[in-house]
Amino acid sequence: MKILVLSDIHANITALDAVLEAAGTVDAVWCLGDLVGYGADLDECVNRVRMLPQLLCIKGNHDLALSDDESLEIFNPEASEAIIASRKRISPENIAYLQQLPDILTTNFATLVHGSPQDPYWEYILDVETAEENMAQVSTPLIFVGHSHMPLMFTKDDRMGKITRSFPSAEVKISLPGRAILNPGSVGQPRDNDPRASFGLFDPEEWTWEIRRVPYDIASVQARIRAAGMPERNALRLDAGW
Numbered sequence: 114m115k116i117l118v119l120s121d122i123h124a125n126i127t128a129l130d131a132v133l134e135a136a137g138t139v140d141a142v143w144c145l146g147d148l149v150g151y152g153a154d155l156d157e158c159v160n161r162v163r164m165l166p167q168l169l170c171i172k173g174n175h176d177l178a179l180s181d182d183e184s185l186e187i188f189n190p191e192a193s194e195a196i197i198a199s200r201k202r203i204s205p206e207n208i209a210y211l212q213q214l215p216d217i218l219t220t221n222f223a224t225l226v227h228g229s230p231q232d233p234y235w236e237y238i239l240d241v242e243t244a245e246e247n248m249a250q251v252s253t254p255l256i257f258v259g260h261s262h263m264p265l266m267f268t269k270d271d272r273m274g275k276i277t278r279s280f281p282s283a284e285v286k287i288s289l290p291g292r293a294i295l296n297p298g299s300v301g302q303p304r305d306n307d308p309r310a311s312f313g314l315f316d317p318e319e320w321t322w323e324i325r326r327v328p329y330d331i332a333s334v335q336a337r338i339r340a341a342g343m344p345e346r347n348a349l350r351l352d353a354g355w
Contacts, residue, residue: 118297118313120145120227120259122162123175124152124199125301128310129161131329132300136312142166143315145259146173146227148211151195151302152334153341155203158301159210172214173227173259174234179203180212187235191344198343222317223255230256237261241276244294248276256294257315263305264298264313264324280305283326288319295322302347308354 117139122129142165149155150173162170178184178196185193200208216233218225229236229243230250238244238258244267247256264283269276269292281287298311305311309326316322335348 114141114316114318115139116315116317117142117165118145118257118295118315119143119162119300120297121147121173121262121299121302122149122158123147123299123301124149124154124158125310125334126154126157126161127331127334128301128329129158131327132310132312132325133161133165135325135327136314139314140167142168143225143257144168144170145225145257145297146171146214147175147259148173149179149196149199149203150175150192151338151343151347153202153337153343154334155199156207159203159207163210169218169220169225170214171218171225171227172211172216172234176211176214177234179208184234191346194344195347198341202341219251219253222253223257224251224253225257227258228260229258238267238294238296239265241267241278244278245276247294248292254292255289258294258296259299261296261304262299262302263296264311265296266322267294269293281322281324283311283324286321286323288321293322298324302351303354304350306354308351 117136229247271291297313300310314323331351338348
């Protein structure tokens with residue numbers, strides 16, 4: 114069984130389509146939020162995600178901010194400017210779709226959340242201490258998160274109780290231990306100094322995890338961001354993956 118795990122698409126349809134093509138046929142798709150924000154392809158990305166097979170999708174902080182002014186106040190000026198512009202460009206139907214998404218989903222073996230179980234929208238899991246706190250919050254062996262825009266993994270040795278942080282290399286299938294926190298990185302706004310779109314493939318039968326990277330036409334995305342009047346930095350940072 115193959116589950117495609119996506120996060121932080123950020124209204125970048127070119128990156129999303131490259132990821133879907135590279136992933137090939139999958140049995141299910143888990144989307145960890147932030148379908149919108151930063152980019153110009155809002156309806157295109159939301160419509161594409163809504164059609165994916167056996168979809169589980171949760172809400173990210175940018176999805177929330179589309180219709181929540183209090184959340185908007187937390188963003189930096191460029192992110193706020195992009196959300197304000199996005200509100201004028203996305204259809205009412207897709208705003209309603211994003212509004213109804215849950216902030217957390219649980220299967221029999223996995224918790225899906227954008228930020229963290231402790232704080233679904235705003236907390237970043239970047240260090241071992243935060244990972245340990247969040248593992249204690251849930252009963253599922255696996256937690257899938259996004260938000261940081263970096264492919265990152267925390268694994269717990271059940272025998273020793275030690276949690277280890279790592280940055281998985283692409284194209285390497287990893288056999289998981291009993292417990293782990295898995296971040297697939299960002300489809301549309303990578304921030305690990307690699308501009309290629311990032312996604313994950315999870316096999317619940319083999320209990321394996323693999324990060325994949327795929328290049329896409331960044332220049333065309335930058336042109337649409339500029340044409341939409343989004344902040345220039347949203348376009349420029351795509352070249353550097355930061």
